[in-house]
Amino acid sequence: MTDLQPLLRGAADEFLRVARGIGPAQLSAPTPCTEYDVRALLNHLLYWGPWLEAAVRKEETPSMEGGERAADLVHDDWQAALTTRVHGLLEAFASPGAFDGTAGGMPAEMVASMILMEWVVHGWDLASATGQTLHCDDETAGVLLVAAKAMAEQGRAHGIFKDEVPVARDAPALARVLAVTGRPPEWCVANVT
Known part of the structure; x- marks a missing residue:
């Protein structure tokens, strides 16, 4: 079993670095996650943050009435709010028994993998949409490739993943993760390091 704690911390740092590089004029840019532009993707991450943190802390999860599409969470202070959410999740995962x-x-370990995937894959979406590069270690x-393959069938059934797209077998692991999640093929091999 892989220790996800250091992977989460590294992914969080890189995700927040990308988020800090997003300017106001880029909020309407399309992303490889085709149902979201940059603003909507940030809204998605801000919306689900409290639910995920409560789940990791094994507390009662908040009601998500209204849905993320009705929420408008990307204001002038969205970067600070996103940083607070990410740090809250890291603190929750640092609690004894968080992975049990x-x-x-x-x-709990599946939730940790899902959050790792959110930070890396959506971080990559945001980076690609705003002319940045997201770095993801091997x-x-x-770990994400194994998790993405394990979640793929259920993810597609719930509309979270699209159909897998072809990439070369020797493509970088991150490109293969993106392909499993159904990112458009032309994006899957771009901006991958």
Whole structure:
């Protein structure tokens, strides 16, 4: 079993670095996550943050009435709010027993993998949309590739993943993760380091 704690911390740092590089004029830019532009993707991350943190802390999760599309969470202080959310999740994962049992009705380790995927894959989406590069080390990408394949069928059934797209077998692990999640093929091999 891989220790996800250092991978989460590294992915969080890189995700926040990308977020700090997003300017106001880029909020309407399209992303490889085709149903979201930059603003909507940031809204998605801000919306689900409190639920995920409560789940990891094994507390009662907040009601998500209204849905993320009705929420408008990207204001002038969105970067500070996103930083608070990410740091809150890191603190939750630093708590004893955070990776044990269940979190929000799912295995806690699966939730950790999902959050790692959110930070890396959506971080890459944001980086690609705003002319940046997201760096993902081989260990993290390898863990995510295993997790993405394990989640793929359920992810597609719930509309979270699209159909897998073809990439070369020797493509970098991050490119293969992106392909499993169904990112458009022309994006999957761009901006991958």
